[in-house]
Amino acid sequence: MHTHHAMAAGALALQFASILPAAAQPAPVKAALEGGERLGLYDGSQFRYGDGRCGGCAPRQALWYFQQEGLAVPRQPASTALPALPDLVWLGAPHLVPQATLAPSGQALQAPGAAPLAMQLAPKIAPNRSYFNAATLDFFRQRAVRVRGTLRAQAGQPSFEARTIWPLDYVIDAASMRAQPLAAAGDTLSAFVRQENGGARSPYATRLVWERRPAARDWGGKAVLALMLNGAQGDDDEAYGGHFAVATGRLGQHGEWADWMVNNFYNLDSYSEKGIIASMVPMDNYLMDLNSGQQYYRPSTMLVAVLRDARTAQAYQRSMQDRFRRFYRHEFSYRHASANCAGISMDAFRALGWQVPEQGPTSRLKAIGAYGYKAAKDLSLASGHKAYGYFTEEQTRLYPAVAFAALGQDLLKLLAGAAPGRALSAYEQQLRADVEALVLVRIPQVPSSRAFGSAPVFSIDEFMARAPQDEARWQIVPVPPRPFPAELRTGPALADDSSLPVPVPVGGLLLGVVGAGVGWHWRRRRRAA
Incomplete structure (x- = not known):
């Protein structure tokens, strides 16, 4: 066992020892990056758990978005001799229960050969329009599950805050196909x-x-x-x-x-x-x-x-x-x-x-019409640009x-x-x-x-x-902007898609219409003279 692997396993064992009653058997909770766990093509043990406040563990622009979110970050700096690791992976939570079933109440996890482990759900995000309910519990109780979350202590007893519940029957079984x-x-x-x-x-x-x-x-x-x-x-x-x-x-x-x-x-x-x-x-x-x-x-x-x-x-x-x-x-x-x-x-x-x-695009001709309609309807050139982009992309x-x-x-x-x-x-x-x-x-x-x-x-x-x-x-969920700090920008300012007053084809059409109108007016004045 590698030293870092042993240290992580030892820390988790001490955590259990401090919160589990002596008569209970430890539930099979493991560190999310140890014990053979993978992150895609990478071995989980190549990473350590942290968050966006880790200070220098990943580029500061990336860390800014994850200040209170659980991350997997490389244990060692990138090396040209080894395949490069991602700067960070949004892990969410530090622990895993690899196999368990949900109690009828949904308030405990029952793993094979272990004492029940109290469970509560991660809190619902305020603007989220849906969440786990009785139908969700019924769905997950029909199968064994893998749960990612955080082991906590409540009133001296172990409790698992579940953030992700995965159905273990979701497999790609080559033999049965x-x-x-x-x-x-x-x-x-x-x-x-x-x-x-x-x-x-x-x-x-x-x-x-x-x-x-x-x-x-x-x-x-x-x-x-x-x-x-x-x-x-x-x-x-x-x-x-x-x-x-x-x-x-x-x-x-x-x-x-x-x-x-x-x-x-x-x-x-x-x-x-x-x-x-x-x-x-x-x-x-x-x-x-x-x-x-x-x-x-x-x-x-x-x-x-x-x-x-x-x-x-x-x-x-x-x-x-x-x-x-x-x-x-x-x-x-x-x-x-x-x-x-x-x-x-x-x-x-x-x-x-x-x-x-x-x-190809949907229709460049329709794009011009969509630009004019949305710009006039919303009194916004930016709205017109957006509609134009959908038809021309x-x-x-x-x-x-x-x-x-x-x-x-x-x-x-x-x-x-x-x-x-x-x-x-x-x-x-x-x-x-x-x-x-x-x-x-x-x-x-x-x-x-x-x-x-x-x-x-x-x-x-x-x-x-x-x-x-x-x-x-339309049913729409409004979301607030998240301005990126100016001090974190390292390159030139980005050009806005709608920086031109109107798209070039639309401008050309308008110039043609205006030009035709001016020409007609000029010819009319000459005839009158």
Whole structure:
């Protein structure tokens, strides 16, 4: 056992000794970064637990966002001789209960061979519109769970404050799956996403859509590259587009995937009503955190590429380290049209050499009309700019659902040997050589006080068909701004997307109209003279 591992285990044992009654057996609570736990592609023991006040343990711009949040930070400075570690991972809480069931009351955890451990839930964030309720308790009581949280003492007794509850039956079991490729007619990735209203109330399910060697499904410990598409929220009319993220990690020996690393991009310049902060984050936190977990708000679909070699996933994860570093420094900002969760992720793939075919903008002509309508309606040029951006942005960068389908379809073509009409880059050749299997995963919404969500939209027309025609009736959750401190800026000030009075095409059209009017007036005066 490494010295740091032994020290952490010893500290946790002393903590138990100080709060557990002598007659009780210690519950199987462990430090979240020890005992073989992983953070995606990395060994958890390469990190230590801290928070944003750790002072120099990570870049100060990144730490500013996590001052009171639990983090995993590298134990040692980066070395050119070793694979670079992320500057930080938003861990949330320092302890894990690897396996337990919830008591009927929901106020205790029962682990095999251990005394019951009192449990309470992490507090609900004030602006959060939903939370754990009786339906949630019923959902988790039907299965064994993995719980991330904080071991505390209450009146001299041990108590576990649960922050994330993960269903242990959510596995990718290679042995139980039969091959079920996507058919040519009507059975597509887009159709799978849309099935049964996005799968919000469907059971958890996996589908093997492609495999290289049917007789050899030894996937335990294999690296993965996963595309995550989260659906539309059921009671937020600004959230029909869904969310997109890319995860890396390794499959557990029994198909476990709670410890994969998700690269989650959100707007840093406002406070999320759910407490979400853009970051690298473990999968259990990303999907199942009681406040910020995606599954409490909507259903999700995931496409998992099981890899024979980790290099393809490692290349993507390394690119994310630099991208997050620049994001925290505000070298670029989150933009709902030009740099959202889908756009940032797609840009990273394209920079690596994955030449996913573009689908073009929605309509440049409609963009001009949308600009004029919104600018006049809201008496705001910025509002016009925003509408214009939605119609002119490349659709694989704008819509999470389009990005998910485009990446998946292109990958299937690469694996099938179908000529994609281009010379393959080195990264695309790696993808074609390394992928052993592709698995679709349907992840239902966790029942809670939140309305059930649905499939995300694939176009502006779909969005407008769902949203109330009267924008005043839209359900919107206002969020306060989070200004970035000027003293933390190290680069030049960012140019605003709407810094020009009007977009160039709109300006050109207006100049043409004005010019035509002036010309007509001048010709009329000459004739009159």
